[in-house]
Amino acid sequence: MKLNIHKHYVGTKVDDILFGYTKRTDGYSDYPSESFNMALYIGDDAVNVHQHQNMLADEIGFAPDRWVLPIQKHGANIKEVGLDDAGTNVRELSDALHDVDGLYTYDRGLLLTMNYADCVPVHVWSSKNDFTALLHAGWRGTAHDIIGTMVREYGNDPKDLSIMIGVAINGACYTVDSKVIHEVEKVGLPSDAVDQNEAGYNLDLKTVNRHQALQAGVLPENIHVSELGTEDVEQFFSYRLEKGQTGRALAFIGRYEDDQR
16 A cells, blocks of 8 residues: 655545645745654744644645544543544644643544654545544553553454554664663564664564564555655755754645535
């Protein structure tokens, strides 16, 4: 499954489901100049972020008041949300949905969103019901098996699920120390996901998350991995490569209601 390139995002529509990841170009922010920053918490003018939200909404057919956005903490806490949560943390940050790195819903017309700038977005949906989920899998979330936690939260047959492991920094550009490797090893670290070098270890979080999805019972033919990487700083934000001086992308997934299609 390929992520198609659009003006402000890369993404795909599968039946009534849309998922994607925003690009860095053609915006109004100074993170860097004329970038499409989607985060309110990095010091950008909220007017810029709101403009970007509206521009993306026009492209994808989900108005911002139908989005929901948690405050992530690089953990593995997961929360069910519904239409009653729509708008949370979108136009302004609040005290709601703090320390949440995974969202799921059974409601159509709700767009699950999170901010990223290297960590792995995991888009999840069921073919048997309206279950839809989004995960933020940095190394800490991965070390807590956030995919396995989400599959258990689903509670039905994992063979019903499809997963897209989306745009994130690729392993060749992601060097970590032995502490990170030891933490990830606790939940299973496939040999093809790590490569030792003089600076430490190159860690392929996409491969680790694919492995965890398989362990959780998702069928291999239902697991898709994007080759696109945030190391392409012409197209995407990279916190690591830009030493924190950059904007944030928005990953998203939602099911259209009948009148949105």
